[in-house]
Amino acid sequence: MRSATPPFAPRVREPGETAVIAIDGPAASGKSSTAHWVAERLGFRHIDSGALYRAATAAAMRRQPAGGWAEGFVLEAAADVRLLPNRTSFIAAIGGEPIDAEIRDAGVTQYVSLVARMPGVRAWVNELVRDAAKGSDVVVDGRDIGTVVFPGADLKVFLVADPWERARRRLTQRLERAPTDDEIAEETERLVQRDSRDATQTVQAADAVLIDTTYLTQEEQVERIVTLARVVLRREA
Numbered sequence: 001m002r003s004a005t006p007p008f009a010p011r012v013r014e015p016g017e018t019a020v021i022a023i024d025g026p027a028a029s030g031k032s033s034t035a036h037w038v039a040e041r042l043g044f045r046h047i048d049s050g051a052l053y054r055a056a057t058a059a060a061m062r063r064q065p066a067g068g069w070a071e072g073f074v075l076e077a078a079a080d081v082r083l084l085p086n087r088t089s090f091i092a093a094i095g096g097e098p099i100d101a102e103i104r105d106a107g108v109t110q111y112v113s114l115v116a117r118m119p120g121v122r123a124w125v126n127e128l129v130r131d132a133a134k135g136s137d138v139v140v141d142g143r144d145i146g147t148v149v150f151p152g153a154d155l156k157v158f159l160v161a162d163p164w165e166r167a168r169r170r171l172t173q174r175l176e177r178a179p180t181d182d183e184i185a186e187e188t189e190r191l192v193q194r195d196s197r198d199a200t201q202t203v204q205a206a207d208a209v210l211i212d213t214t215y216l217t218q219e220e221q222v223e224r225i226v227t228l229a230r231v232v233l234r235r236e237a
């Protein structure tokens with residue numbers, strides 16, 4: 001990671017500096033799974049920054065916020081959250097336990113946008129992510145990675161897709177069958193509402209490569225990003 005330069009200008013890597021690929025985009029745009037595959041292909045580690053907002057929310061829910069969702073209360077609960085490295089990723093954990101299923105449940109999804117708007121929580125997530133990137137080349141996915149967390153990222157990608165198609169993909173994954181049009185319509189409505197709740201944080205960097213995945217397979221989007229990354233990293237070498 002290094003200071004911001006014009007798009008695609010080769011960057012001079014200081015000794016010991018790690019490479020960062022930022023993948024941003026709205027909910028259900030396929031950021032996390034794409035980022036995971038890209039990291040595997042490049043031998044980088046994947047960081048899902050949204051998982052940290054979800055982990056902070058889950059940690060607060062475990063303590064049952066009777067008096068409402070005060071920022072101080074959420075930050076205190078989040079003190080138990082860590083990013084643990086494995087071969088290909090950093091995994092969010094509460095009290096040392098990986099918590100992937102818990103952070104994807106409907107309760108966490110309902111409250112996470114509220115938590116993600118808290119400035120102290122955003123600063124806490126950004127610090128954990130930047131610390132993790134000090135020791136590894138990383139692919140980080142989120143909403144503001146290319147604008148706020150790593151404005152000097154080696155490559156920035158902004159993924160978008162038609163809301164109906166995003167809803168269809170999400171339901172197909174969740175239900176493990178083809179969803180009906182009525183089901184897709186209801187999910188589209190929910191997704192668009194989530195988009196509007198997260199709109200302030202979801203920002204495309206001026207020097208990001210916009211990829212519309214509506215008509216791409218996941219293999220095709222991964223291939224594009226890997227190719228872009230290889231060109232950028234080769235130029236920097």
Ligand code: DC
Pocket residue numbers: 027028049050051053054112113114116141142143144145198201
């Ligand atoms: O991508 P996701 O659905 O797992 O994200 C969970 C929440 O965290 C969602 O409300 C958007 C928010 N988020 C954010 O504000 N900034 C990020 N860098 C990543 C996620």
